[in-house]
Amino acid sequence: xxxxxxxxxxxxxxxxxxxxxxxxxxxxxxxxxxxxxxxxxxxxxxxxxxxxxxxxxxxxxxxxxxxxxxxxxxxxxxxxxxxxxxxxxxxxxxxxxxxxxxxxxxxxxxxxxxxxxxxxxxxxxxxxxxxxxxxxxxxxxxxxxxxxxxxxxxxxxxxxxxxxxxxxxxxxxxxxxxxxxxxxxxxxxxxxxxxxxxxxxxxxxxxxxxxxxxxxxxxxxxxxxxxxxxxxxxxxxxxxxxxxxxxxxxxxxxxxxxxxxxxxx
Amino acid sequence: xxxxxxxxxxxxxxxxxxxxxxxxxxxxxxxxxxxxxxxxxxxxxxxxxxxxxxxxxxxxxxxxxxxxxxxxxxxxxxxxxxxxxxxxxxxxxxxxxxxxxxxxxxxxxxxxxxxxxxxxxxxxxxxxxxxxxxxxxxxxxxxxxxxxxxxxxxxxxxxxxxxxxxxxxxxxxxxxxxxxxxxxxxxxxxxxxxxxxxxxxxxxxxxxxxxxxxxxxxxxxxxxxxxxxxxxxxxxxxxxxxxxxxxxxxxxxxxxxxxxxxxxx
DNA sequence: AAGTGGTCTAGACCACTGT
DNA sequence: CAGTGGTCTAGACCACTTT
Numbered sequence: 304x305x306x307x308x309x310x311x312x313x314x315x316x317x318x319x320x321x322x323x324x325x326x327x328x329x330x331x332x333x334x335x336x337x338x339x340x341x342x343x344x345x346x347x348x349x350x351x352x353x354x355x356x357x358x359x360x361x362x363x364x365x366x367x368x369x370x371x372x373x374x375x376x377x378x379x380x381x382x383x384x385x386x387x388x389x390x391x392x393x394x395x396x397x398x399x400x401x402x403x404x405x406x407x408x409x410x411x412x413x414x415x416x417x418x419x420x421x422x423x424x425x426x427x428x429x430x431x432x433x434x435x436x437x438x439x440x441x442x443x444x445x446x447x448x449x450x451x452x453x454x455x456x457x458x459x460x461x462x463x464x465x466x467x468x469x470x471x472x473x474x475x476x477x478x479x480x481x482x483x484x485x486x487x488x489x490x491x492x493x494x495x496x497x498x499x500x501x502x503x504x505x506x507x508x509x510x511x512x513x514x515x516x517x518x519x520x521x522x523x524x525x526x527x528x529x530x531x532x533x534x535x536x537x538x539x540x541x542x543x544x545x546x547x548x549x550x551x552x553x554x555x556x557x558x559x560x561x562x563x564x565x566x567x568x
Numbered sequence: 569x570x571x572x573x574x575x576x577x578x579x580x581x582x583x584x585x586x587x588x589x590x591x592x593x594x595x596x597x598x599x600x601x602x603x604x605x606x607x608x609x610x611x612x613x614x615x616x617x618x619x620x621x622x623x624x625x626x627x628x629x630x631x632x633x634x635x636x637x638x639x640x641x642x643x644x645x646x647x648x649x650x651x652x653x654x655x656x657x658x659x660x661x662x663x664x665x666x667x668x669x670x671x672x673x674x675x676x677x678x679x680x681x682x683x684x685x686x687x688x689x690x691x692x693x694x695x696x697x698x699x700x701x702x703x704x705x706x707x708x709x710x711x712x713x714x715x716x717x718x719x720x721x722x723x724x725x726x727x728x729x730x731x732x733x734x735x736x737x738x739x740x741x742x743x744x745x746x747x748x749x750x751x752x753x754x755x756x757x758x759x760x761x762x763x764x765x766x767x768x769x770x771x772x773x774x775x776x777x778x779x780x781x782x783x784x785x786x787x788x789x790x791x792x793x794x795x796x797x798x799x800x801x802x803x804x805x806x807x808x809x810x811x812x813x814x815x816x817x818x819x820x821x822x823x824x825x826x827x828x829x830x831x832x833x
Numbered sequence: 834a835a836g837t838g839g840t841c842t843a844g845a846c847c848a849c850t851g852t
Numbered sequence: 853c854a855g856t857g858g859t860c861t862a863g864a865c866c867a868c869t870t871t
Contacts, residue, residue, distance in 0.1 A: 317858075317859060317860090318859080318860075319860090340837095343836075343837060343838080345837090353860080353861085354860065354861050354862070354863095355838095355861095355862095356859095356860070356861070356862090357859085357860065357861085359838075359839080360859090360860095362838090364786065367632065367786055368771070368772050373837095373838065374837090374838090374869080375837080375838065375839080375867075375868050375869070376836080376837050376838065376867070376868035376869035376870075377837065377838085377868085377869050377870070378836090378837060378869090379837090379838075386769065391822075392822055496824065497823060497824050498821065498822070498823050499821060499822055499823075499824070500820065500821035501819070501820050501821070502817055502818070502819050503768070503817065503818040503819075503820075504651065504816070504817050505770055505788055505814070505816075506633070506814070507632065507633050520629075521629065521632050523770055525770060548771075548788060548813075549770070549771070551769075551770075552768065553768040553769075554765065554766070554767050554768075555656065555765065555766050555768075555820045555822075556763065556764060556765035556766070557656075557657055557763070557764055557765075557820075557822055558763050558764075559660075559761060559762050559763065559764070582839075582840060582841090583840080583841075584840080584841090608855075608857080609856080609857065610855090610856090618841080618842085619841065619842050619843070619844095620842095620843095620857090621840095621841075621842070622840085622841065622842085624857075624858080625840090625841095627857090638856095638857065638858095639849095639850080639856090640848075640849050640850070640856080640857065640858080641848070641850030641851075641855080641856050641857070642849085642850050642851070642855090642856065642857085643850090643856060643857080644856090644857075
């Protein structure tokens with residue numbers, strides 16, 4: 304090896320990073336095809352003349368990037384992961400008798416959405432939810448927990464909370480009402496949402512999240528805290544979403560109200 | 569060691585993960601104080617009776633979480649990282665003669681913001697920008713690149729692009745106009761923005777980004793593509809933001825236009 | 834049974850930081 | 853200079869999947 308690639312700022316890259324770059328390039332050029340396994344670690348170690356640990360470290364970089372997934376005992380596979388776009392405003396638009404705007408995401412990609420309801424019932428309010436509803440942590444609220452898929456790949460965990468009395472009026476408890484019929488339902492009972500807010504944070508998946516979303520160790524997830532208020536300015540719904548970061552693109556758009564009325568000095 | 573912690577779903581955690589949990593707990597309880605160094609890897613290895621590699625692997629988990637930072641040759645330090653909230657709508661509100669709404673973020677935390685302009689001038693439009701402006705990739709646009717800090721910590725890279733003819737009218741080129749005076753400036757020249765859109769993706773920091781933002785290897789960044797349109801529906805500004813994911817919380821809120829006017833069956 | 838990745842060790846050398 | 857983390861190796865054992 305003549306020169307170790309004299310990168311711009313004196314960066315003699317470590318072997319495992321160079322190998323990660325190499326494997327990444329092979330994936331992106333289609334040398335390794337999606338859903339196909341990479342060569343085994345011993346094979347790569349032999350091919351590239353390094354120890355298996357070095358290969359393993361290189362692959363762990365690709366794992367947190369979401370480029371590959373590992374199946375224990377079976378092999379390391381190239382992930383096929385186009386991003387899904389989530390348009391917040393469109394998603395939660397109130398379309399009176401219309402389609403449930405919720406699960407259009409991914410349809411453009413030819414993926415078939417599926418929802419799996421893991422729990423419906425009354426629980427103690429977690430901190431975030433209690434704060435939004437203006438109640439105490441642990442006070443009873445109604446929750447519906449779901450796991451959503453696109454083509455057998457889990458794409459999202461969604462926990463929807465309603466205040467106890469509001470839930471009483473709706474059909475949240477009755478069925479696993481497909482997708483986002485909740486808003487029509489709320490509207491029908493005088494709690495139609497007129498204002499939304501979302502807070503977005505990014506963090507590393509917890510162990511349970513990694514298991515539920517089929518994620519690798521150390522992968523990032525997007526956490527969205529979604530709150531809906533009715534016309535009386537009462538919070539009537541909180542949804543907590545946990546989504547694999549590499550799978551999504553979030554979209555927001557808004558208009559500017561004319562030059563803010565007052566405040567002109 | 570009696571039982572290896574019989575966690576709910578038969579999860580005999582690896583040593584390095586248990587050690588990561590331990591160190592994380594020690595950080596969160598203040599056993600290791602912020603801005604202080606952790607014990608050295610050999611010390612931890614001795615204390616916990618494992619090899620240094622295992623300690624190193626545990627710490628690498630804390631690094632991608634943004635809990636600690638490593639200073640080469642010096643030690644591993646606890647990060648003091650409260651999240652900064654970015655309110656998109658408020659940020660870009662048009663306040664005619666008022667304060668530059670841009671850099672209020674973090675003020676609540678007692679951090680002093682600072683901006684450093686790294687480049688101002690004409691460049692070829694990158695793909696994202698070209699698409700928004702409706703021009704060809706590589707066509708000339710004007711860019712201002714900045715790195716923003718809070719209390720000496722880099723918090724954001726912000727590249728602001730303007731179409732060539734629009735830039736001609738503004739003072740973008742003239743100075744490192746503190747923060748977000750661009751919008752007043754655009755408004756003064758008939759290009760006041762009336763609509764905004766933002767696309768958010770999360771990915772692993774590139775090498776350059778990691779260097780510029782003082783990030784660890786494998787840390788996630790939030791990428792925001794921000795577009796502003798004027799009253800003629802022409803895109804007049806594109807900003808690309810790259811932000812360390814562990815440092816931020818993004819906030820969006822919006823009102824629902826009354827039950828969509830028509831469309832009622 | 835053979836192959837896969839997961840993990841761990843002991844030891845080594847390096848570049849870098851501080852004093 | 854001694855101390856730090858960064859990296860790499862060879863070898864080992866394990867749990868798991870596939871055949």
